[in-house]
Amino acid sequence: MPELPEVETVRRGLAPTFVGGTIASAEARRPDLRFPFPARFVARLTGRRVADLRRRAKYLLADLDSGETLIMHLGMSGSFRVEGAPVGEFYHPRGQPGTHDHVEFAFASGVRVVYNDPRRFGFMDIAETAKLEAHPLFAGLGVEPLGPEFGPGALASVLEGVRAPLKAALLDQRRIAGLGNIYVCEAMHAARLSPLRAAGSLKPAETRRLAQEIRRVLEAAIEAGGSTLRDHRQTDGTLGYFQHAFAVYDREGAACGHCGALILRAVQSGRSTFYCAACQK
DNA sequence: CCGCGATCCTGGGGGC
DNA sequence: TGCCCCCAGGATCGCG
Incomplete structure (x- = not known):
């Protein structure tokens, strides 16, 4: 589900809580998502202040004051929600964990951030900030399409x-x-x-x-x-x-807004492609 | 190098 | 209602 724009939207939503915030406690409610959580996952996050929340491609990167970075990928169905944003003295009450609420971060501010992922194609990892570019997840990644080098x-x-x-x-x-x-x-x-x-x-x-x-x-x-x-x-x-x-996306059979021809659906590499054969040459 | 299919999961929607 | 099959925004792997 989440492509670059969705991940960037999530980053902007989380930034006020993450950046400058301190993770008072963290909880992983299962041993893995797509992959196992890294060793000492909770311990490496607890008490850490978040210096920055960045995005690279579809990855969210939370730089910690320990010299490590929390790497988060939403897979197909991952989402974050922010709960209990302090309003004056009143914090929203803590609810029961919902279905597929797999990870929760409690910030010192009282705000909680919950990661929900029904299909569990998402994953989290922690790696040294200075060596991120050499990390297997990032070493082969192509150009950032909203970056200055793309054209x-x-x-x-x-x-x-x-x-x-x-x-x-x-x-x-x-x-x-x-x-x-x-x-x-x-x-x-x-x-x-x-x-x-x-x-x-x-x-x-x-x-x-x-x-x-x-x-x-x-x-x-x-x-x-x-x-x-x-x-x-x-x-x-x-x-x-x-x-x-x-x-065009998910609009098979509708009229192309450009030329009026019917939008087609084809399958390429096992995935749906929506396009207008009349004006896409 | 390339395309394809299978694979990891859950859930929604359509057909019957 | 219910069941079964197909489909889904990602990404990797092995095969031919």
């Missing part, structure tokens, strides 16, 4: 010579990191490029268009609080609303 040149270089379909290349986190099924479909439609095209066949003008539309679509989605299909919530529980702005 037509960077896009051209990661697509050059690639015979795989454009759709597959854009989903490959080793080339561009952070795009998922929704925003790849939306960006290709906005750039009028067929998902079936060989990735390496784009002409310079097409690469420029695609780079521009990737950035534009992601920024618009962040502005809208992400897309809520089922699970995604902002940390205060409100829904994202970028799904109302989808041009």
